[in-house]
Amino acid sequence: MKTTINVLIIDDEPDIRELLSITLARMGCDTYSADNVHSAYEQLRQHPIDLCLTDLKLPDGSGIEIVQEIQRHYHHIPVIVITAHGSMDIAIQAMKSGAFDFLNKPVDLAHLRTLITSAISATAAIQENEELTDIIGVSTIMQTLKGRIKKVARSQAPIYISGESGSGKELVARAIHNQSPRSEGAFIALNCGAIPSELMESELFGHIKGSFTGATQDKDGLFKSAENGTLFLDEVADLPLEMQVKLLRALQEKTIRPIGSATEIPTNVRILCATHKNLQQEVEHKKFRSDLFYRINVIELQVPPLRERMDDIDALIYFILRKIAKENKTDVIQLSSDAVAQLKSYDFPGNIRELENILERATTLCEDNIIDSDDLLFTPARTSQAHTPPTSQPLPVAAIKDTTHQLQESQSLDDHLENIEKNIIINALEKNRWNRTNTAKALGISFRSLRYRLKKLGLETD
Numbered sequence: 001m002k003t004t005i006n007v008l009i010i011d012d013e014p015d016i017r018e019l020l021s022i023t024l025a026r027m028g029c030d031t032y033s034a035d036n037v038h039s040a041y042e043q044l045r046q047h048p049i050d051l052c053l054t055d056l057k058l059p060d061g062s063g064i065e066i067v068q069e070i071q072r073h074y075h076h077i078p079v080i081v082i083t084a085h086g087s088m089d090i091a092i093q094a095m096k097s098g099a100f101d102f103l104n105k106p107v108d109l110a111h112l113r114t115l116i117t118s119a120i121s122a123t124a125a126i127q128e129n130e131e132l133t134d135i136i137g138v139s140t141i142m143q144t145l146k147g148r149i150k151k152v153a154r155s156q157a158p159i160y161i162s163g164e165s166g167s168g169k170e171l172v173a174r175a176i177h178n179q180s181p182r183s184e185g186a187f188i189a190l191n192c193g194a195i196p197s198e199l200m201e202s203e204l205f206g207h208i209k210g211s212f213t214g215a216t217q218d219k220d221g222l223f224k225s226a227e228n229g230t231l232f233l234d235e236v237a238d239l240p241l242e243m244q245v246k247l248l249r250a251l252q253e254k255t256i257r258p259i260g261s262a263t264e265i266p267t268n269v270r271i272l273c274a275t276h277k278n279l280q281q282e283v284e285h286k287k288f289r290s291d292l293f294y295r296i297n298v299i300e301l302q303v304p305p306l307r308e309r310m311d312d313i314d315a316l317i318y319f320i321l322r323k324i325a326k327e328n329k330t331d332v333i334q335l336s337s338d339a340v341a342q343l344k345s346y347d348f349p350g351n352i353r354e355l356e357n358i359l360e361r362a363t364t365l366c367e368d369n370i371i372d373s374d375d376l377l378f379t380p381a382r383t384s385q386a387h388t389p390p391t392s393q394p395l396p397v398a399a400i401k402d403t404t405h406q407l408q409e410s411q412s413l414d415d416h417l418e419n420i421e422k423n424i425i426i427n428a429l430e431k432n433r434w435n436r437t438n439t440a441k442a443l444g445i446s447f448r449s450l451r452y453r454l455k456k457l458g459l460e461t462d
Contacts, residue, residue: 004028004029004030005028005029005030005050005051005120006029006030006031006032006047006048006049006050006051007024007029007030007031007032007049007050007051007052007053007116008031008032008033008034008040008043008044008047008049008051008052008053008054009021009024009031009032009033009034009053009054010033010034010035010036010037010040010052010053010054010055010058010063010066011035011053011054011055011058011082012035012036012055012058012059013055014035016055016082016107017033017035019107019109020053020107020112021033023109023112023113024116027113027116027117029051029116032047032049035058035059036058036059036060036061037058037060037061037062037065037066038060040054040066041069044069044070044073044074049074049077050077050120051077051078051079051080051116051119051120052066052070052077052078052079052080053079053080053082054066054067054079054080054081054082055081055082056081056082056083056084056090056094057084063079063081063082063094064081064090064093064094064097066079067079067081067094067097067098067099068097068098070098071097071098075098078100078119078318079094079098079099079100080099080100080101080102080103080115080116080119081094081095081099081101081102081103082102082103082104082105082107083102083103083104083105084104084105095332095334095369095370097331098331098332099334100119100318101115101118101119101334103115118314135149135168135171135172135175136312136315136316136319137309137312137315137316138311138312138315139309139310139311139312140311141304141308141309142304142309142312145172145301145302145303145304146175148301149172149175149176149179149301150179152176152299152301153175153176153177153178153179153180155299156270157298157299158251158270158271158272158273158295158296158297158298158299159173159176159272159273159298159299159300159301160273160274160279160296160297160298160299160300160301161173161272161273161274161300161301161302161303162274162275162276162279162300162301162302162303163274163276163302163303163304163305164276164303164305164351165276165350165351165353166350166351166352166353166354167276167303167304167305167306167351167352168303168351168352169234169274169276169303170189170232170234170274172274172301172303173187173189173230173232173234173272173274174187174232176230176272177229177230177232177270177272180230180270182228182229182230182270184228185226185227185228185229185230186225186226186227186228186229186230187226187229187230187232188222188225188226188229188230188231188232189232189234190203190204190222190231190232190233190234191234191235192233192234192235192236192237192238192239193235193238194235197240197243200239200240200243201243201246201259202215202219202221202259203221203222204221204222204223204243204246204247204250204256205221205223205246205250205256205257205258205259206218206219206220206221206223206224206256206258206259207219207221207258207259207260207261208258208259208260208261209260210260211258211259211260211261212259212260215259215260219258221256221258223250223256223267223269224256224265224267226269227267227268227269228268228269229269229270230269230270230271230272231269231270231271231272232272232273232274233247233271233272233273233274234273234274234275235274235275235276235277236273236274236275236279236296237275237277237279237282237287237288238275239288241287241289244288244289244292245289247292248289248291248292248295250267251271251292251295251296252295254266254267254268255267271296273296279293279297280293305348305351306348306351306352306354306355307347307348310344313343313344313355314340316352316355317335317340317343317355317359320355320356320359321333321334321335321359321363324359324360324363328363331369332369333359333362333363333366333369333370333371334369334370334371335370335371336370336371336372336373338372338373339362339371339372339373339375339376341373342373342376343355343358343376358376358377359371361377362375362376362377364445364449364452364453364456365377365445365446365449367446421453421457422457422459424443425439425443425450425453425454425457425459426459428442428443429459436450436451436454
């Protein structure tokens with residue numbers, strides 16, 4: 001990963017170009033300059049640009065044209081648009097086209113430096129992501145974790161991944177697999193808490209036809225499916241004790257026996273385990289076998305909670321919003337400065353999963369493709385005491401927020417949240433005789449947002 005950042009400055013005023021060049025040079029960046037659209041395109045073709053600062057009004061075109069060109073051909077380059085005072089509508093248009101953010105003239109140098117740091121952080125994280133799956137982060141703690149992932153990936157030892165719910169343990173497991181000699185094999189993930197105990201043995205080891213009621217055909221278990229690859233057992237602390245014994249034998253003997261079979265089958269599978277629980281405490285409380293714990297805990301990786309890596313928040317927001325836009329085939333949503341400040345003051349008990357939920361929900365509530373602080377729907381008790389809580393929200397929103405608070409450690413948060421939201425919307429529709437315009441007003445959201453939610457929740461009647 002290269003250390004020098006190349007920045008392209010596009011402005012027809014020489015004094016501004018010089019001011020920006022000096023500021024960036026002091027930040028350790030190399031700069032290239034252009035005074036119009038045509039020369040900007042030439043610089044993009046000739047040099048490996050990492051970041052672009054462009055004025056909105058140029059002699060032969062506009063900064064929006066440059067944003068659009070970069071989105072088409074150099075989409076990895078974040079663009080900061082510099083606008084004249086009072087050009088908010090055009091600035092929003094630039095952000096809809098894919099600009100990273102915008103600055104008003106006269107340029108506040110402190111704000112400029114902060115914005116450039118955020119853009120560089122996001123760019124570095126995306127480039128790192130190309131090397132190490134979807135693990136976004138350039139903070140010291142994440143760089144240390146990525147270094148450890150690359151080291152342990154070369155090993156065949158079992159790895160125990162610890163961390164809070166929503167912190168990205170499965171992403172770490174996938175990164176280990178992708179960096180390992182087993183990367184050409186399958187990566188199979190199983191949430192041990194999501195499988196009924198009576199089905200767990202069949203799920204892991206398979207069964208043969210007729211071995212029990214309902215076994216109408218042979219079934220390969222996940223060990224077989226992950227042959228020559230990696231099997232990731234998430235929430236391994238939820239395994240029943242009787243299954244822990246059988247898993248331990250499979251790991252020690254490197255063989256499995258499908259239900260109903262008289263013979264054992266050799267396996268070549270690397271096991272990765274994870275849980276949000278304190279596994280050492282589970283052992284002490286006799287809920288997890290100590291011999292299995294020591295078998296799976298040959299190497300431990302700790303995934304930090306989001307509150308301990310807030311330096312990565314800009315990069316995470318940048319990545320998640322573009323992911324949402326790609327999935328929904330829409331313009332990229334941007335955040336207001338107030339919304340960013342509120343996110344940075346939040347402790348995220350649900351970690352990255354909660355950040356994703358917040359941003360996805362906010363994209364359905366925001367107007368003009370700009371997420372404001374009111375769209376984030378925070379519960380005041382969860383925000384930092386140093387931050388002023390947002391104003392209260394309409395009743396349906398408060399109900400959704402309360403549900404999120406109660407279920408912060410639950411794997412089923414998303415489904416439960418959807419059910420609550422669906423019931424709220426159905427009740428509002430019934431009270432308004434299924435008039436969607438009146439329903440949207442009653443819920444305190446836009447008609448466009450209501451239509452989106454109806455479609456996503458399977459309530460669209462058109």
